[in-house]
Amino acid sequence: MRHEPDVRSYAVTHPAGTIVPPQPPGWHQVLLAASGAMTVEVPEGTWFVPPGAAVVVRQGEPHRIRTTSSTRLRNLYLRGSDLGPTRVVAVAGLLRELLLTAVARAPLHRDRPHDAALAALVELELAAAGPVEPLRLPMPRDPAARRVAERILTDPGEAGGVDLLCRGSGAARRTVERRFAEETGLGVARWRRRARLAAALEALARGDPPSRVATEIGYATASAFGAMVKAELGYSPMAAVR
Template sequence: MSRSGQAAAAPGRDAGPRFPSTSDASLMVGSFAMPSRWRFGTHTHPWHQLAWAAEGVLTVETGEGLWVLPPVRALWIPAGVPHATAAHRSSVMRSPYLRPDACPVRWSAPTVVHVPPLLRELIVHLAGSRASGDARVRAEAVLCDLVEPVDAGPVLLPLPSDGRARRVAEALLADPSDGRTLDAWGRAAGASGRTLARLFLAETGMSFGRWRTQARLRAALRLLAEGLPVAAVAGRVGYGTPSAFVAVFRRAFGVSPARYFTAG
C-alpha cells in the first residue's frame, strides 16, 4: 500500500488504506476502481473519510439513510461510523482520509459536501506523489478549508416490522410506480387502510404518503445515476408528468434533478 492509499478493491471487503498507528501523516488519499454494481460491505474506518466519485456515481448507506453522490458531491463520514459504499456504474472512488486528532473539521454525523473544481483538483494533487513536506501540509490545510456542507440530507427509508405493512413496503420498493390507495393496499395485505396508516406512522415515523415519496425518490436517484432522462424516470417511479416529479425532487433536495448531478 502506498502513502497515497492506492488499493485494488474487492466486493464486500472494507475499503480504505492501511492506517498507520504511528505516523506524521494527517491525510491520505485512497483510490479505488469500482466496476458497475461493485459494493464494499458495511465497515468502519479509524480516520474520517470524504467519499468522492472522481468518475461515475457512488452510493453510501449508513444507519441514517442513503446518499447518491455524483462527482459534484461527496460525503463526509466521521471516523467510526459504519457505512457501505457501492458504484451504480463503472466508477472511481478517490477518498481523502483524515486523522481525527489532526483534522479541524469536527462534524459528528455524515454530511454532504460540495466538490467545486478547486477541491477536485486538490484531491487529485494529494493522491499523487508531487506534494511532500511543507508543501503537502499547506495543501492539506487548504483541502480542509474547502470542505463546505451542502443542505442535502439522506433518503430515509426505514421498513415497518409488522408483516402486513412490510409486504406493502416491499411491494412498493419493487415497483415504486404502483399508485394504489391505502384501502387497496389493505385489501391485498389483509388489513384496513386505517390500520396500515397507523402501522406506517408507528413503525417508520412517517405517514404512508411520505414513506412512498421517499421510496420513489430513492428509486429515482438510482435511475438518474444510471443516466436515464428525467421524463423516463418520472414515469418509472409513479409520477404522471415530469414537472410533478421535478417539483417533488426539488422540495426534497433543494435543486432540480439536472442540477443535482451537475452542480452543488
C-alpha cells in the first residue's frame, strides 16, 4: 500500500464570500487565485492578493479567505519542507505554471522521480519569489492601537487626521503612533493608506468603477487615487486586479 502523498491539492471556484479552506495539521499551503482576487486573513493581519500573486501559509497558521467576486482558487498543500513565514509572493510565469501543474497532477509522492522533481521546482521558485509588501496589512497587538486599526478598517474613507482617529482609543496620539511603528513597522497614516489601498482593490475586483472607489476611500478625484495606487504598487489601479 502506498504511503500518504507529500503534496496534495484543492481546486475549486468560489462565489463572493468568506472561505475557510481545509487546514490539515503539518501541511504548508500555497493559495493562488487563478482568476479573480482574494483577501487572506491571518491573526497577524491581512493580505490583499491580486491576480499575479499567491499566499504562502505556514503550517498551523489559522486563516480564512474573503472574495468579492467569483474566484478560481487553487490550493497546494506540501509537507516535508520549510516554505518560510506566511507571506504574499509575486507569481511570475514559470512559478504560476508550476503551481497550476502541481495542483492538476497532485497527489504527488517524493519517492517518484517526476513528482519529486516537480515538488522541488515549486519549492525553489517559491523561495526565490519576491514578496509583495505593499499589500500586507499587519495588525497591531496593543489594545489602543488595535482600536485605531479597527476604526480604520470599519471606515477606510473616514475624513480627518490621525488626531481624530486616536480619539476614544484609550491612549494619546504619540503612544498610538509609537505602538504602530513598533508592532507593524508603519505609522498610523501609512497604515491607513495601505488599508485604503486594500479596500480599493477589493472594490475594483468586485467591478466597482474607479471614480466611486476613489470617493469611498477618501480621495477627491480618481486621478489622486490612481497616483496613490501607482506610488504603492508601481502600476495603475485596474492593472492591480486584472
